[in-house]
Amino acid sequence: MKIRPLALWAGAAVTALVAVGIAAPAQAAPSISLQYRTSAPGATVDQVEPWFVLRNGGSSPVALRDVTIRYYFGADSPSQQYRFACSWAVVSCSTVTGTFGTIANGSTGADRYLEVGFTSGSLAVGGSTGDLQLRYYRTDWQRITQSDDYSYAPGTSYAPSSRIAVFVGGTLVSGTPPTGGNPTTPPPTTPPPTTPPGNGQVVFDDFSYANANDAAIAAHHWTIRTNAGGPGIPGATWPKENVSFPAVSGSNKALQLTSSTDGTGAGTRQSEVLHQRKFLEGTYAARVWFTDAPDSGPDGDAVVETFFTITPLDHDLDPSYSEQDFEYLPNGGWGEPSSILYTTSWETYQNDPWIAVNTHTEQRRSYAGWHDLVLQVANGQIKYYIDGELFATHGGDYYPETVQSVNFNLWFISGGQIGSSTPRTYTQKVDWFYHAKNQVLSPSEVTARVNGYRAAGTSWVDTVPAP
DSSP: OOOOOOSBOTTOOOOBOSSTTOBOOOOBOOOEEEEEEESSOSSEESSBOEEEEEEEOSSSOEEGGGEEEEEEEOOSSTTOOEEEEEEEETTOGGGEEEEEEEEEEEETTEEEEEEEEESSOEEOTTOBOOOEEEEEEETTOOOEEOTTOTTOOOOSSOEEOTTEEEEETTEEEESOOOTTOOOSSOOOOOOOOSSOOOOSSEEEEOOOOSSTTOHHHHHTTEEEOOOOOOSSSTTOBOOGGGEEOOEEETTEEOEEEEEEESSSSTTOBOEEEEEOSOBOSEEEEEEEEEOSSOSBSOOOOOEEEEEEEEEOOOSTTOTTOEEEEEEEETTOBTTBOSOEEEEEEEEEEETTTTEEEEEEEEEOSOOOEEEEEEEEEETTEEEEEETTEEEEEEEGGGSOOSOBEEEEEEEEOTTOOOSOOSOEEEEEEEEEEEEEETOOOOHHHHHHHHHHHHHTTOOEEEOOOOO
């Protein structure tokens, strides 16, 4: 379906100037086009994920604060409430707003709309916003039926859509709203918070570092591992340069772990970043990018991509030991033949002979891409959430007793290498990390707090004292 931008502003006309006999030319309407894709196709989903790109095909720049996008959908019930989140935006999520409106007497699939706006920025002539990777979800985190939504289309590649409306200054310039879906006055947008959200003792890091040698890394209580030892292939090294902070969308940076192997210990370079030991009860969260394939070289190694908390093991079967893991094995391992994600809670272990005292929950499927991982440790229970859904609940003997560190690492399972001497390289990324001490936060509350920090321009805060 092709977008049909209006040729002129509604109501635009030639008006007389003060000078007698001189008329002003008609002002050309902005020629704004929109392309749309979804990153969550399917009749029912955990989150609706409309992604947009706006382009300016006109002859003058357009202030983004004057532009709004409306995505129309049907509420799952008259009283159902929704929340908006910006996952990525080239123009920065801190400038993107999202509000919900109701269409009076709307039809099935078109009685609500998400209105996306901007607080700043300009769309240059011939320019585009780049990706606006957006999502919304029910406040109760139940699944959403989107197959009958007016604006929804299942395509996962960008294409024009005539069922998503674009307004400039409140005037429709492209798209066709549903009946009753074009009120004359747009709803007000909610400005971003001016101060970071959340009370109590928290840690937030947006990983806005220059490189692995940035002095702020240590000042913010992170350590890039360089010492030898496990886990992984015996003889592997952990070089500092395997940690970097590339831009992943616009100016937004992420922590990147890079690990490579040629199948030998001497040819294996793994990576890990860890925070100081001061965490116990509360909520832990990170947005993590998992990969199914190497960036280069042949595929198939048993590689482990992780986000976890841990207390060191002082001796075999140490009862004070604890660990809570998110571990993704894209090529399987430990007896599994293919992609599997584990959440594992540990009481203790012995290395030789091997004795593991743990409990785990797993899902056998691909988890390639970005995921919001949330861990709640409170009231004798350990709860793991992935993308807003409860994945596992553990407790009892597996509940941690002593303070832990927070870790991200990327390593190869010993004995799980393919029969090739060609080097292969894997990467894992972490967009942000958040911890709220002694607070139990839902995944949506975590998202709201992280978005609030970003909207306020806060890249790091740490008010959790060291033990």
